[in-house]
Amino acid sequence: MxxxxxxxxxxxxxxxxxxxxxxxxxxxxxxxxxxxxxxxxxxxxxxxxxxxxxxxxxxxxxxxxxxxxxxxxTPKHNIMMKKIAFIGGYLSALCLTISILFGVLSHQEKTDANSYRILVDTQNKANLLIGEKYDNEWKDYLSKMEDSQLNIIRKSKLFQSFLALSALILSLTYLPYRFYNGYQKSQLELVA
Amino acid sequence: MYSRELLKGILRPIILKLLADNGKMYGYEIVQHVKASSEGKILIKEGSLYPSLHALTKEGYLQTESINVGNRLRKYYSLTEKGKAVVNPAIEEVMDFQTTLALLFGKSKTSVS
Incomplete structure (x- = not known):
């Protein structure tokens, strides 16, 4: 041959x-x-x-x-590493999704708070013009605006926490596996 | 010819026994030897043989020696000391399994009234 x-x-x-x-x-x-x-x-x-x-x-x-x-x-520890990487990848994606959800909800809450602020301001101006005291409707708007602002803070905190958790899980589980995989491939190319 | 599923479990003992008897062998030689010895009843597929040979090598039971033959490398497989130690237990396990199978399948059918 x-x-x-x-x-x-x-x-x-x-x-x-x-x-x-x-x-x-x-x-x-x-x-x-x-x-x-x-x-x-x-x-x-x-x-x-x-x-x-x-x-x-x-x-x-x-x-x-x-x-x-x-x-x-494939040694057993490699299989375990792969499992951890994939579970970590899944959890990271889940945290990212939840974080985006809280981000959207926080944005929605901002819109609501702005609406209540406009209503409170309008009511304020109207009351000043006609010289009336603050009525229950105005107090209701004011309380809703305060609630909305508190919700914005809570949801923003959750958004940040889940985003940070997602990045942390990704960097501790999935990324090391991807880099290790890439390293092994580059070693094979060197041998070739 | 026996099915691949049936041969899967006994491929390792076959390889270990062959190498214990013949010293060093290369892949093609193992396939032909098994085919001839079993009168064509056991045909080892390359898709089963090489993964098993490589796994046994990685686990330290086999060692390889490469020789240049006709413009290509030929790898001869042989048993390591660790490999030699597991030959008899592996054969005994297969023989014991064969006896157990005979107990299961070897009995004549009981009559059903």
Missing amino acids: TEHHVQHIKDYLKSQGFSDFELMDDLTDHLATEIEFSMDSEKLDFETSFENAKQKLLPDFPYQLERDLKILT
């Missing part, structure tokens, strides 16, 4: 998504041995022997082989 033939097999494996060089060496030798056997015993050319070998030896989705290998050889 020529160097060109071997390279052809390796290129095929790469095109199928293989990136584990140890596994690629094994499969290249396995396919090459089968091809050599077929070329010798059946007197077929390389291309035909290669096609036959692919159909005979590799599964329908060859990359499945590398996936199976990853599952079998």
Whole structure:
């Protein structure tokens, strides 16, 4: 088998998504041995022997082989790290959603408070004009405006707390996993 | 030919036993050896063999030696000391399992009145 033939097999494996060089060496030798056997015993050319070998030896989705290998050889602590990362990612997204919800509610409350403020001001001006004392309606508006302002403060605090919690969970669980994954990929590229 | 599911559990003992008997072997050789020894009844698929070989290597039961053959690398697998120590227990477990299966399936059917 020529160097060109071997390279052809390796290129095929790469095109199928293989990136584990140890596994690629094994499969290249396995396919090459089968091809050599077929070329010798059946007197077929390389291309035909290669096609036959692919159909005979590799599964329908060859990359499945590398996936199976990853599952079998992934240490338990890596699986645990992955679980923590995904649960952390989910919790962070949940906190972010709740924080956005409180942000929207706080904004809504601001609109309500502004409306009550306008009503209180209008009532004030009207009362000054006609010289009447503050009635129950005015007191009601004033109390609602105060309640709204208190709600704005409470919801803004919740918005900030959940936003901070979301960022904290993301930075402690999901981000380290993503960086570690990226580091491993870059190490593989260096070996390539 | 036995199903892949059936062979999954006994692939490791098969690999360990073969390497204990033959010293060092490469992947293609293991497949052909098992096929010939079992009279074609056990066909190990590459999709099962290599993940198992790599997992056994990573766990320290096997070691590899790469040799250049015809413009490519051929990896020979052999047992480590740790691997040699688990060969007999692995075989005994399979044989014990075989006996248990015989107890389950080997009895003749009881008559139903």
